[in-house]
Each structure stands twice: as structure tokens, then as C-alpha cells.
Amino acid sequence: MTEPLTMIDLFAGCGGMTAGFVRTGRYKPTMAVEWNLHAAATYAANFGEDHMRWGDIAEIKDSEIPRADVVIGGPPCQGFSNLGSRDVNDPRNKLWKEYIRFVLRAQPKVFVIENVDRFRSSSEFALLLKEVEPGGLLEGYKLQHAHMLAADYGVPQRRVRTIVIGSRVGTIPIPAQTHARDLTLDDVDQELQPWRTVRDAIDxxxxxxxxxxxxxxxxxxxxxxxxxxxxxxxxxxxxxxxxxxxxxxxxxxxxxxxxxxxxxxxxxxxxxxxxxxxxxxxxxxxxxxxxxxxxxxxxxxxxxxxxxxxxxxxxxxxxxxxxxxxxxxxxxxxxxxxxxxxxxxxxxxxIGNAVPVGLAAAIARHLLKYL
The missing domain is CATH 3.90.120 (DNA Methylase; Chain A, domain 2)
Structure with missing residues (x-):
């Protein structure tokens, strides 16, 4: 591969997920969308203002959505979070449908959705699974999903997130962990590294x-x-x-x-x-x-x-x-x-709402083997 893979980041926040993908040196963000001004400004300060769209994702016209190799993003999670109301009628829970609209227009080879761990047991997730069935909006994509612990991928934090990988270039499994809490001889044979710690991050x-x-x-x-x-x-x-x-x-x-x-x-x-x-x-x-x-x-x-x-x-x-x-x-x-x-x-x-950069980077590196 000589050309960078193009990427759209939706609900981009301050750019944690983009930062992880860019860290690999193989992805180029061509569009990002974020409604919060200050988060959008932080994203723009790091990755450029030209491709960041500050505003309501629903107001972006289909004709404005470019083709891309990869679409990533985490629709607002408050409705699913254990800290939130878990109200199935929370309008923020419907924003994943905007995510699907972008996927249909951008026609990526792969898309990645990141959300809170509870997302996998939500009614919205059940609807998402139906969209990849024959006749669904995402027919042709194969979905894999799991809970990923950030510490298992080199982040000095025990943060669990739901990760969904949709692919139309064959089934892409969830990345295998790269780090472990208590290393055994088997772990060493698998070339796993020890968890990174608070000391590694802030000492x-x-x-x-x-x-x-x-x-x-x-x-x-x-x-x-x-x-x-x-x-x-x-x-x-x-x-x-x-x-x-x-x-x-x-x-x-x-x-x-x-x-x-x-x-x-x-x-x-x-x-x-x-x-x-x-x-x-x-x-x-x-x-x-x-x-x-x-x-x-x-x-x-x-x-x-x-x-x-x-x-x-x-x-x-x-x-x-x-x-x-x-x-x-x-x-x-x-x-x-x-x-x-x-x-x-x-x-x-x-900072608190961001995707841990190392977790995003682990997913990005894993996708390269299939892209």
C-alpha cells in the first residue's frame, strides 16, 4: 500500500479515535463531524479545520458525504451508559441511524462503531444487527462485536468499550489482546506484554x-x-x-x-x-x-x-x-x-468522553491486515 486509507470520523469529539488511527501512519482523515464547538476546535487544532464539520450531523446532505475506505465513530452513549438514564426513547440513542446513513453514502470497506459496554444489550444494538441481514440497509457487511478492555491493548486504564467491526471485504475478527495483567509462560509465547500502568503514564x-x-x-x-x-x-x-x-x-x-x-x-x-x-x-x-x-x-x-x-x-x-x-x-x-x-x-x-488513543490504534493496526 502506498496511498493512505481515507477515513471519516463521526461524533468525533476531540479526536481520540482519529488520533489512534493516524498513529499508525496509514490513515488520512478526509471528513469529521462533531456538534460541540470546543471539541471540534480541539480536533481541528490537531488534524486541521478543513475537513472538520462543526454542527448537527443530521444537517449534512447526502451529496456532501465523500467516499471513504473506513468510517469510524461513537454515537453518543449517554442513553446506554450505566451512568445515564438508559431511556430507550432518548433521542441520542437514535443518532446511530445517522451513522448508518454515512456508511451507505461513503461505501467504506470497513466501519467501526465504539460505544459503552451496555450498548451490546440495548434495543438499538438489536436493530443494528438486523440491518446486516438479507434486505437490511447494511446487507453485504459482516459484523463482529465484543467488549474490549483498553488495558489489554496497551492503554494504562481499565476501560471497557463495545467495539463493532462491519466489513464487506470478508469477516474481520475482533483484535486479539496485546497485553495481559499477569503474564504466564503461554502469554510470553504469544508475545503478550504486561499491562501498562499509572506509573508508565504519569510518573x-x-x-x-x-x-x-x-x-x-x-x-x-x-x-x-x-x-x-x-x-x-x-x-x-x-x-x-x-x-x-x-x-x-x-x-x-x-x-x-x-x-x-x-x-x-x-x-x-x-x-x-x-x-x-x-x-x-x-x-x-x-x-x-x-x-x-x-x-x-x-x-x-x-x-x-x-x-x-x-x-x-x-x-x-x-x-x-x-x-x-x-x-x-x-x-x-x-x-x-x-x-x-x-x-x-x-x-x-x-478527555473523559474520548476513545482511548491506544485502543483505537490497536483496532486501526488490526484492520490493515484486511484492507
Whole structure:
């Protein structure tokens, strides 16, 4: 192959999936669609504004959709997510039909859908499966689907996603894992590598962030002025926790959480809840992958987001803060020099909603054998 494979990214967000495909050096994005301005600006800052369409995907005419070798994307998942309403009538659940419209117009050899793990048990997924049957809109494509754990593909994060691969160039299986938790002799024979860890991703970054604020800068994309462009340590941002929060953080060892807090530091909502939400107020572990990085990773009360540095005997060697935006991006496997646009909250949402770059890259490399 000498010519790059052309690619369309739908519901592209800040470009995590495109970043993974581009990482292989074999794919060229020719169109991307994203409705959120700041996410679209982040995508454009990294891959170019010329092919990014900022706006409602339903407003793009059939005649504007180019042919492409590959179509990728993750329709909004809130309706399927365990954290969402799981309302089958949620209009966001219908956006996968727009995805199919693009597939029909672009006529890709392969398409890839990424979504939350619960997607495989949804009514929308059942309808998708029917579309590849004789007489369906996607007749001629063969579907393979599975849950993929990002850590099994070189991402320092235990994030499970549904991956669907549709192919009209023969059946394409789900990629075999490349990394494993506890390597055995059989794993070594299969050339599996050990899971990457929090240490691999963020060790060496400043323990005390230099600032709590983004630099005062802006850029224009799509005729709109947005905060940015930020990269690297620009988004290594601290917070201003209360004295109560700092006291709570100080009691949490690596792998621990709210159950490590003494009674006098427990809010009533936790004191009265004796089970569940075990990762709340949790501290990461240096030599394990992180748990799922969500959109509010800067709030320890939302999950296992405290910095992993902790010493049982020396309180002075503890890092009592949540991870920063930059650390979260590194745990999502974004490149060190990735560029970001938006406010602190907007960038956090982009990071938490993104496809882990290494997971996308593993899928992209796997597809090359069939394309």
C-alpha cells in the first residue's frame, strides 16, 4: 500500500479515535463531524479545520458525504451508559441511524462503531444487527462485536468499550489482546506484554502543579473564538481543596476509598451507605492501570481519582490531590503534545468522553491486515 486509507470520523469529539488511527501512519482523515464547538476546535487544532464539520450531523446532505475506505465513530452513549438514564426513547440513542446513513453514502470497506459496554444489550444494538441481514440497509457487511478492555491493548486504564467491526471485504475478527495483567509462560509465547500502568503514564510529572488556571489565550475556529490552544503542562492544573477535603485525602491509601475514612470525616450520604460505590474517594495505584477516566476526574468524590503517591509512615511524602487534566489525558493515552481548546470543564469532558488513543490504534493496526 502506498496511498493512505481515507477515513471519516463521526461524533468525533476531540479526536481520540482519529488520533489512534493516524498513529499508525496509514490513515488520512478526509471528513469529521462533531456538534460541540470546543471539541471540534480541539480536533481541528490537531488534524486541521478543513475537513472538520462543526454542527448537527443530521444537517449534512447526502451529496456532501465523500467516499471513504473506513468510517469510524461513537454515537453518543449517554442513553446506554450505566451512568445515564438508559431511556430507550432518548433521542441520542437514535443518532446511530445517522451513522448508518454515512456508511451507505461513503461505501467504506470497513466501519467501526465504539460505544459503552451496555450498548451490546440495548434495543438499538438489536436493530443494528438486523440491518446486516438479507434486505437490511447494511446487507453485504459482516459484523463482529465484543467488549474490549483498553488495558489489554496497551492503554494504562481499565476501560471497557463495545467495539463493532462491519466489513464487506470478508469477516474481520475482533483484535486479539496485546497485553495481559499477569503474564504466564503461554502469554510470553504469544508475545503478550504486561499491562501498562499509572506509573508508565504519569510518573515524572510535577507533583505540585504550578497553577490552577489555564493560560489566557484564545484562537479562532469555524469563525468562533475559543479558549486555547493549550498543550502539555498548560493543562497540568491544580485545584483548591478545602481543609476537610485535604484531611479526607490524607487517610486514603493506594487502592483505598471512602471506607478508609474515619467516621468523623464521613458525610451522611456515605455514613448511611454501607456498600457499593467502592471507588468513590479512591486513590490510584502506581503499578496498576487506572479505573475508567470519566468526565469529572478532577472530583475525587466521583471515583478513584486521587494521585497514587502515598506513604504509610511519612505524611510528607503523600500527594493529596486529584489527578490533573494532563494526567487524565496521559491515562487516556493522548500524545504529550496534543492540543486542547475550551475551558477547564470543557476540556475535562473532552478527555473523559474520548476513545482511548491506544485502543483505537490497536483496532486501526488490526484492520490493515484486511484492507
Amino acid at each position: 515524572g510529572l510535577p507533583k505540585v502543579p504550578a497553577t490552577t488556571d489555564l493560560p489566557d489565550s484564545s484562537e479562532t475556529f469555524f469563525g468562533q473564538v475559543v479558549p486555547g490552544i493549550f498543550k502539555g503542562l498548560d493543562i497540568h492544573l491544580g485545584r483548591r481543596p478545602t481543609s476537610m477535603s485535604l484531611e479526607r485525602y490524607n487517610h486514603i491509601p493506594p487502592g483505598g476509598g471512602r471506607f478508609n475514612l474515619p467516621d468523623h470525616l464521613l458525610p451522611n450520604c456515605w455514613r448511611n451507605k454501607k456498600s457499593g460505590t467502592t471507588d468513590v474517594m479512591g486513590r490510584m495505584v502506581w503499578d496498576r492501570p487506572s479505573l475508567t477516566i470519566r468526565t469529572e476526574f478532577f472530583k475525587p468524590e466521583k471515583g478513584q481519582y486521587l494521585h497514587p503517591q502515598w506513604d504509610a509512615d511519612d505524611a510528607g511524602k503523600r500527594v493529596n490531590r486529584p489527578i490533573t487534566h494532563y494526567e487524565a489525558a496521559r491515562l487516556q493515552d493522548f500524545p504529550e503534545d496534543y492540543r486542547w481548546c475550551g475551558s477547564k470543564i470543557q476540556i475535562a469532558r473532552q
